[in-house]
Amino acid sequence: MKAILTTIFYCLIALSGMAHAQDKTAGQACAEDQILLATGTPDASYSKVAKDIIASCPMVCEYQKTSGGYDNTLLLVNNEVDAGLVPIDVAEFMKRSDPGVGKLLSLASLNWHAMHIIVASNGLVVTKGKTGNFGIGKTQEERTTIKTLRDLKGRKVAAWASGVISSRMVDERLKLGLDIVEFENKEEALAAVRDGNVFALIAMGAKPLSWVSELDRNSFTLANVDPVDAQALGQPYFASKLTYQKLGVIGLNTIAAKNEIFVRNYTGKREQQLVAFRECLRANLTEIKERRGAHASWNEVDNIDDLSWPRYEGKGSVKPVPVVDNTPKRGK
Numbered sequence: 001m002k003a004i005l006t007t008i009f010y011c012l013i014a015l016s017g018m019a020h021a022q023d024k025t026a027g028q029a030c031a032e033d034q035i036l037l038a039t040g041t042p043d044a045s046y047s048k049v050a051k052d053i054i055a056s057c058p059m060v061c062e063y064q065k066t067s068g069g070y071d072n073t074l075l076l077v078n079n080e081v082d083a084g085l086v087p088i089d090v091a092e093f094m095k096r097s098d099p100g101v102g103k104l105l106s107l108a109s110l111n112w113h114a115m116h117i118i119v120a121s122n123g124l125v126v127t128k129g130k131t132g133n134f135g136i137g138k139t140q141e142e143r144t145t146i147k148t149l150r151d152l153k154g155r156k157v158a159a160w161a162s163g164v165i166s167s168r169m170v171d172e173r174l175k176l177g178l179d180i181v182e183f184e185n186k187e188e189a190l191a192a193v194r195d196g197n198v199f200a201l202i203a204m205g206a207k208p209l210s211w212v213s214e215l216d217r218n219s220f221t222l223a224n225v226d227p228v229d230a231q232a233l234g235q236p237y238f239a240s241k242l243t244y245q246k247l248g249v250i251g252l253n254t255i256a257a258k259n260e261i262f263v264r265n266y267t268g269k270r271e272q273q274l275v276a277f278r279e280c281l282r283a284n285l286t287e288i289k290e291r292r293g294a295h296a297s298w299n300e301v302d303n304i305d306d307l308s309w310p311r312y313e314g315k316g317s318v319k320p321v322p323v324v325d326n327t328p329k330r331g332k
Helices: 002-017 047-054 069-077 088-095 162-174 184-195 226-231 267-290 296-300
Strands: 035-038 060-063 082-087 105-120 123-128 139-145 156-157 177-182 202-205 218-221 236-246 247-261
Touching: 002 177, 035 069, 035 105, 035 267, 047 060, 047 082, 047 088, 047 105, 047 267, 047 296, 069 088, 069 162, 069 247, 082 088, 082 105, 088 105, 088 162, 105 156, 105 162, 105 184, 105 236, 105 267, 139 226, 156 162, 156 184, 162 202, 184 202, 184 218, 218 247, 226 236, 226 247, 267 296
Parallel strands: 035 060, 035 082, 156 177, 156 202
Antiparallel strands: 082 247, 105 202, 105 218, 105 247, 123 139, 236 247
16 A cells, blocks of 8 residues: 555656656756756757656656756756766776765666767878988888777877766776867867868767768768777776677777766655656666667666665665675677
C-alpha cells in the first residue's frame, strides 16, 4: 500500500510539471516548479538527449545558454540551475581546484561522453628547415599524417568547452606533452585544423555528434585511441568505438567517460521534484530508448543507478558510491 501511495505522489508531481511545461524554443520562460536542466547548445548531443527526457518527463525544462559539461558544472556550483548534464572526467578534474564541485551529487547515470580526434584527411605539411649550409638552401617540407592519439605527442591541438578539460586530463595521464589551444567554438577549431594551424581537434560528446556526421571526408577524418592507452588511462575512462559512415569510419577505437545528471544537495521543495524526476526517468527509460528518433546514445544507458559519483538520495541523506567496476558491459 505504501509503495502505491508513493507512486501516486510522484505521478502528481510529474503532472504538476506537465501542466506548467513551457516551450522554451518559443521564448517562454521555465516555470518555477519545473527543474531547470543545463544541457548545451541546440545542435549539441546534450540538448537532443534532454529533449528525449522532456518528452517523457515534462517536469524538466531545458537551459541552453551553456557550451556543455564544464559550464553546466559551474552553473550548478553557482546555484543558477537545478540540475546539469556533466561528464565524470570533467567533474573530477574541476574538483581539484573548486571544492564546490566535490559537493555536487549525481541524480542519474546517462550516456557516454566520447573522444573524437578530428584531423585533416590528407595530413599536415610541416616545415623542417632548409637544405644546404647556413640555411640558405631550399625549404624542406614533410607531410605528417595523424593516425592515433600517440601521434599527437608534443603537437599543437585544438579544443573547446569540455574538450579542453578532457584533453588536459588525458595529456596529464599519458604524458603526451600536448600544446592545447582553446577555441570559442567548434567552427573556429575546425577551421584551425583545415588551415593547418593545429594537428587535430579533440572534441568530446555523446556519439554520434551530428556535426561530425556532416564533415566532408575529403577534408577531415578521425584518429583512433589505442586500446592500450585506453587501459592505461584508467577510470573514469574506458574503451569505446566510433562509427561515422560519411567519413568511412567504422568501429574506430576511442575512449569515453560517463555523463551523469548532477544536482546540489537540495533538502526543501526541490528535493521532492528531483526524486520524482528520477523516478520518472527510471519508469520511462525503455520508452525513451525505443522511441523513434531518440538519440542513439540512449543505447548505452541500461541502469540510471549505475553511478560513478556520490548519489543524491533526497531527505538530506547521501550514500557513497559502492566500489564497483564501472566499465560498461557493452563496447560501442
